[in-house]
Amino acid sequence: MKSFLKILTLIACINTFAMEPETDLTNPKYSELEILDHVLNPSSNLITINSQAETLVLIKLIRENGTIEILENLDLETNCAEGIATSRLDNRYFKIKNIQTYEIHGEVECGKTNYWIFNASEPTGQVIAIYDIAMKAVNKMSRAGIINSWTSKVNFRFPADGDYYNWNTVNVSRGDHWDVVGHELGHAIYDQGNIGAFGGGSHKIDQCYSGALALSEGWASFFSAWLSIDITDINAKFEYLVPRRAPITIEYIPADVCAGPRNEWRVTGFLWDLIDLAYDNESAETAFETLWNINKNKDYGDVKELARDLIRNGFDPILINVIYKQNFLEEL
Known part of the structure; x- marks a missing residue:
């Protein structure tokens, strides 16, 4: 019985920490959680x-x-x-x-x-700001014809002791940080769509780690961008995500960010370049729902698997390789 409980505890920890952001984004004035009247x-x-x-x-x-x-x-x-x-x-x-x-x-x-x-x-x-992001997701996925993939109710907990996702619960410390709320909701949607593995361990947005962790974190930010950033914006960026490096630009990734597919920032940039309408040496202009329908239930191990799967599903291999190299600074 003790071994069984130990395994359950380990699973719970993995499920939580695999989806924690780089830093605790809790504003100091919310450090002691305020219990609101419902x-x-x-x-x-x-x-x-x-x-x-x-x-x-x-x-x-x-x-x-x-x-x-x-x-x-x-x-x-x-x-x-x-x-x-x-x-x-x-x-x-x-x-x-x-x-x-x-x-x-x-x-x-x-x-x-x-x-x-x-x-x-x-x-x-x-x-109210959390509600707005959640309804944006419902409405955009409905218009895209993919809302049926949202099969389990997501619980938002606010105020929480940090910003993270675990066991179908999105924990939010600052509801007005739209990009962070969208990122944590992105984990829930990634989970329900079975897009890929979550990975585990600590992660800094400008460093490299496992391919699985980079994919899960990068996809969550990609989803947040799809919800709230204009796809024609040539200066697409996040406002609150990872204050140490804010603003997080996704059209142009700084040179000091770790190169290769094991970095989440570069994963976000790659995915964004597939759907955005801002020309930056590529012109993919793919609908989000097209990617979703190819990627769902694939359980990719990293973004390389995802990119190669796009080619298998009819994407121009030259275009995918151009976008891949532009973001990861290496060949697919």
Whole structure:
């Protein structure tokens, strides 16, 4: 029995640490976890008239840099008689919780446009920011016709003691760090799609390690980029991912980053070059869903296996070799 328990403990550790980011991205003011009430309210409301006299609720998130974003809409239940709308952040694909699943409650005036305003600097706003990333994933995968691959509900836990994925749970310390949230969700989608192995051990984004770990980490960042970065952006980059090297540019990888397919940053760059529309000595312009349908259930050991599989599935070998060499600085 002791041996069996020891094996279970080892498996649990591997499953967690294989998917931990390079550093603990927890902001110091969240170092002591704040237990939020599961019922959350907007910081403020704004009501305007619309020409159709429709009852609309739009979510505004004020970022720390002052920019205002209109986010993916909540699935609301509206009670006009009581002037309130509610949404439980739990659907077929994901839920967001700490001890209990979060619920958003806010005032509404029916027949008008209601803006619910949240601040990203506040924990309530960060729950909304997590919801936004998760719904982007649902909506983009639905439009791409691949949502059926999302077979298991993903649990988001916020606030968490760090940013990592384990056992179908995405742990988030800062919900407004869009690229980190997308990266950890990317691990969950990679897992459900059985794209490849996870690997294990420590990893620095500019160093080399196992091919399996580089693939799993690089693919997770690729998924985050697909969710939130314009594929025509010639300066595509992450804002918060790995502060030591931020911003993490994915069109142009710094020369001091370890060369070869055992580096996650270069894996992200390779995959991004397959789908982006920003010409940088290559013109692949492949749809994300095309890659997904080829890659799912392949359980690749590293990105070399993935690249060679693309050629077997009809991709131009010259093009794949050009993109491969451009990113990994070696021949396929």
